[in-house]
Amino acid sequence: MGRKKHHEEAEEGWITSYADLMTNLFAFFLVLFIFATNSKEETNMSVVLQEIRTGFLERVDKKAAKVLKDELKKAQTPSMPQVDSKKAEIAKKVEKVIIEQQLKNYVHIIIEEKKIRIVFTDPVIFKTGKAELNPQAKKILKEVASILKPIPNPIFVEGHTDNVPIHNKEYDSNWELSFSRAYSIIKYLQKVENIPPDRLSGTGYGEYKPLAGNDTNINRAKNRRIEINVIFFDEKKSEETSGKTNNQATKAETSHTSKPGH
Structure with missing residues (x-):
């Protein structure tokens, strides 16, 4: 039991x-059945959560896009004095010529604080070991001169070579060759394109101001170049200096004429 x-x-x-x-x-x-049936309340909650997530991400994306847009806007249209806007205008015109003549790989524009550097690589302007302008060089120099002629800025021409020694009937050194090349550009701009000679000057640096090490053929090719520098000066400082000079001259003249016996 x-x-x-x-x-x-x-x-x-x-x-x-x-x-x-x-x-x-x-x-x-x-519980699984309730979730599977997607009741109205559950569906609404899911939608709400999704909208919260989507809205948050959209706000983050919009903020990031706005920051990026502002940064690009500042980079593209910086607050510059008038001299810099002139600089940008000249550079844009020269760049247009470079593109039209399909010389983008051989001519480069570098904008600096006090000048625009128009850099020509060796093959475009001169034959090896020579200082006579190529026909193609005259063509592009004519276009560049038409841009530079209307403006009053000084133009400084630099000749540069690589470090491969040169010894021929015309030149004893790279230094001499670089001087001759710079002078050929200056002479063309003055004699042919009628740019006033008081705006033109130049020098030759030989191999002593390279852009790259002279250790490869490519680097040596970079160093063989002509630079046409369009010089910009501080117009405000220039006016102040000019005003001081005029005032000093006036004072000196007044002092001189006020002395007895003169």
């Missing part, structure tokens, strides 16, 4: 555990 009662209690315990398991499984599948 005791054993039978114990057996019945064991069976009831097993059934209870099984019922609890089935209840838990039913509750689990019920």
Whole structure:
């Protein structure tokens, strides 16, 4: 009798555990069913969460885009004095000539604080070891001169070579060759293009101001160049200096005429 009662209690315990398991499984599948049916409330909540996430990302993207746009705007249209706007205008015109004549690989424009450097590589202007202008050089120099002639800025021409020694009937050194090349440019700008000689000057640096090390053929080619520098000066300082000079001259003249016996 005791054993039978114990057996019945064991069976009831097993059934209870099984019922609890089935209840838990039913509750689990019920939850899955609710999510699967995408009830209106759940759908609305999902949409809200998605909109919050999307709106946040869009605001971040817009902020980043605005910062980038502002930075580019500052870089493209910086607050410059008038002299710099002139510089940009000249550089743009020269660049147009370079593109039209398909010389982008051989002529470069470098804008600096006090000058525009128009850099011509050796093959465009001169033959090796020579200082006579090539026909192509005259063509592009004519276009560049038409841009530079109307402006009053001084023009300084530099001749540069690589470090390969030169010894021929015309030149004893690279220094002499670089001087002759600079002078050929100056002479052309004055004699042919009628740029006033008081605006023109130049020198030859030989191999002593390289752009790159003279250790490879490519680097040596970079160093063989002519630079036409359009010089810009501080107009305000120039006016102040001119005014001081005039005042000093006036004072000196007044002092001189006011002395007795003169």
